[in-house]
Amino acid sequence: MKLYSLSVLYKGINKSNLLKAAYDLSSFSFFQRSSVQEFMTFTSALIVERSSTGTRSSIKEQEYLCHVYVRNDSLGGVVIADGEYPSRVCFTLLDKVLDEFSRQVDSIDWPSGSPATISYTALDSYLAKYQNPREADAMTKVQAELDETKIILHNTMESLLERGEKLDDLVQKSEHLGTQSKAFYKTARKQNSCCEVM
Amino acid sequence: MAESEEEVDVLVQRVVKDINNAFKKNPNIDEIGLIPCPEARYNRSPIVLVENKLGMESWCVKFLLPFVHNKLLLYRQRKQWLDREALIDITCTLLLLNPDFTTAWNVRRWVLQQVLRQCRPRAAEQKEPGEVELGGAQGSPPNERLRRVLRDEMKVCAEAAGRYPSNYNAWSHRIWVLQNLAKGNLKILYDELSSMKLWVSTHVSDHSGFHYRQFLMKALVAELSRATDASCGPSQDLHRSHWPNGDGVGPAAAEESRTASVPELFGKELELCTDLIETYPGHETLWCHRRHVFFLWYHWRKEQSQDVGRQPSLLNHTDETLSGSLGASAGRNVQAMDVDLALEESKQTSYTQDSKRLKRGPLQLRPGLPSEHSFVTKILSGCRSPEQGRFAAAYRKWLDSVIGQ
Numbered sequence: 001m002k003l004y005s006l007s008v009l010y011k012g013i014n015k016s017n018l019l020k021a022a023y024d025l026s027s028f029s030f031f032q033r034s035s036v037q038e039f040m041t042f043t044s045a046l047i048v049e050r051s052s053t054g055t056r057s058s059i060k061e062q063e064y065l066c067h068v069y070v071r072n073d074s075l076g077g078v079v080i081a082d083g084e085y086p087s088r089v090c091f092t093l094l095d096k097v098l099d100e101f102s103r104q105v106d107s108i109d110w111p112s113g114s115p116a117t118i119s120y121t122a123l124d125s126y127l128a129k130y131q132n133p134r135e136a137d138a139m140t141k142v143q144a145e146l147d148e149t150k151i152i153l154h155n156t157m158e159s160l161l162e163r164g165e166k167l168d169d170l171v172q173k174s175e176h177l178g179t180q181s182k183a184f185y186k187t188a189r190k191q192n193s194c195c196e197v198m
Numbered sequence: 199m200a201e202s203e204e205e206v207d208v209l210v211q212r213v214v215k216d217i218n219n220a221f222k223k224n225p226n227i228d229e230i231g232l233i234p235c236p237e238a239r240y241n242r243s244p245i246v247l248v249e250n251k252l253g254m255e256s257w258c259v260k261f262l263l264p265f266v267h268n269k270l271l272l273y274r275q276r277k278q279w280l281d282r283e284a285l286i287d288i289t290c291t292l293l294l295l296n297p298d299f300t301t302a303w304n305v306r307r308w309v310l311q312q313v314l315r316q317c318r319p320r321a322a323e324q325k326e327p328g329e330v331e332l333g334g335a336q337g338s339p340p341n342e343r344l345r346r347v348l349r350d351e352m353k354v355c356a357e358a359a360g361r362y363p364s365n366y367n368a369w370s371h372r373i374w375v376l377q378n379l380a381k382g383n384l385k386i387l388y389d390e391l392s393s394m395k396l397w398v399s400t401h402v403s404d405h406s407g408f409h410y411r412q413f414l415m416k417a418l419v420a421e422l423s424r425a426t427d428a429s430c431g432p433s434q435d436l437h438r439s440h441w442p443n444g445d446g447v448g449p450a451a452a453e454e455s456r457t458a459s460v461p462e463l464f465g466k467e468l469e470l471c472t473d474l475i476e477t478y479p480g481h482e483t484l485w486c487h488r489r490h491v492f493f494l495w496y497h498w499r500k501e502q503s504q505d506v507g508r509q510p511s512l513l514n515h516t517d518e519t520l521s522g523s524l525g526a527s528a529g530r531n532v533q534a535m536d537v538d539l540a541l542e543e544s545k546q547t548s549y550t551q552d553s554k555r556l557k558r559g560p561l562q563l564r565p566g567l568p569s570e571h572s573f574v575t576k577i578l579s580g581c582r583s584p585e586q587g588r589f590a591a592a593y594r595k596w597l598d599s600v601i602g603q
Contacts, residue, residue: 001400027360029231030251084403086478132400134477148582184234
């Protein structure tokens with residue numbers, strides 16, 4: 001039961017930009033961590049770009065579940081978790097984080113912001129605290145507030161894309177991914193086992 | 199880049215040598231990992247050492263794995279000798295690269311059997327093969343060694359289990375180790391049950407983890423039932439469950455562990471199951487576990503009621519020591535349970551927040567069909583997950599068709 005990343009992004013007209021992120025890559029092997037982090041950033045940005053404002057979604061990709069909330073003011077948050085972690089707690093976390101972020105960081109700074117320019121430091125501790133969903137004590141609160149019927153479910157990343165768009169192309173064009181990560185993705189896709197080496 | 203067989207051989211020998219040198223250079227290496235790297239750079243070693251992490255570029259794995267596998271096979275066929283250290287290194291490498299590699303686990307077990315043979319004291323020749331007295335009277339060095347071996351094996355199993363969901367091989371190895379290195383040791387069984395609580399609570403769809411708990415339950419029930427059947431007094435059992443060299447476990451605690459009754463054991467396990475089912479709706483593994491545990495309980499009760507003449511009070515007394523329950527009337531139904539009875543579990547309760555649970559409602563202390571049915575009703579009435587509803591309904595059907603004859 002794990003949380004891998006927690007990101008805050010701004011959904012611009014054409015693309016989204018990353019404002020701040022926290023990662024827990026301890027379960028990945030040491031040498032794969034930088035690639036994994038890049039892919040998580042890439043995925044989070046893509047998800048926010050393809051989600052409408054005012055929506056919550058859960059997207060399944062292999063053994064990961066990505067939960068996203070894009071607010072009406074275009075501030076968005078993405079949690080990447082495993083299949084066991086209760087999704088309700090993720091949405092509570094997103095509500096909380098985005099609320100706090102919007103109060104601490106002026107909205108003027110969102111459209112052009114980046115992790116280097118934005119000063120919001122609570123993401124790491126939220127990610128650590130919520131690794132244990134019960135410790136975070138969010139479960140009872142969510143039962144009452146969240147209307148789960150409104151959460152859009154996607155079974156693959158592909159279903160977020162426009163007709164004719166290919167994930168492979170987006171990977172190649174992405175500025176979030178370094179050359180090594182792109183090369184690795186290409187080989188892994190050929191073997192039909194993304195991110196699985198054996 | 200086509201390579202001839204000789205070139206491949208030379209390459210692999212070089213890589214294995216690089217790995218050995220890396221371990222010699224840094225004896226504190228705690229991780230071997232793959233570096234995603236599809237192509238080799240000319241004449242550069244694929245082995246990278248960063249602090250305590252050993253990296254292997256992924257392109258060389260397709261050469262390395264068959265080579266190491268082959269070496270292991272030759273060893274097993276007695277066609278090539280490898281000393282114990284080399285064997286451990288090879289099985290470690292194989293397991294790190296592929297935690298599901300069955301042959302490597304088999305070889306590891308074979309090595310452990312050699313260790314056991316060395317450690318077995320002469321007096322134990324009479325015993326069944328594989329059974330070792332860990333609580334040896336003299337507390338001699340072999341027991342210390344075995345304890346360390348046990349700890350190491352548990353550690354290897356835990357690491358392998360974490361890398362790969364439902365890692366059958368890691369868990370069956372763990373079971374094998376307990377059966378061969380810790381046979382009949384109540385303290386270890388209880389410790390394992392307690393320490394695994396947190397693990398299964400954070401891996402609620404890992405069936406192998408729960409299967410391990412089912413094994414522990416079966417072993418504990420067998421041991422506890424045996425202990426009460428034994429006409430010789432508690433002293434013999436203390437001998438078996440007491441670790442030498444003082445683990446902070448005095449005779450009193452050992453006695454306490456032993457006398458925790460079977461119904462209490464089941465009550466606690468079902469409680470854990472209830473807690474997880476309610477907290478994490480929609481995981482079939484949890485419902486499967488419940489079935490196993492309840493069936494075990496049902497089966498045990500049936501056995502007990504068949505031996506009516508012997509110890510009928512066990513069915514009804516959940517809070518008295520075994521020595522005190524003899525002679526009490528059957529049919530008395532004790533409801534209250536001493537919830538403060540401190541077992542090893544207190545070590546790991548911070549996660550499950552026991553105090554909160556007590557306030558939530560009456561604890562399910564006595565397993566039984568009525569309480570199972572009311573549990574299902576409760577779940578169905580409050581559940582918002584369609585899977586959870588399905589699993590609950592299926593469980594009820596199972597209760598009716600299998601149990602409630």
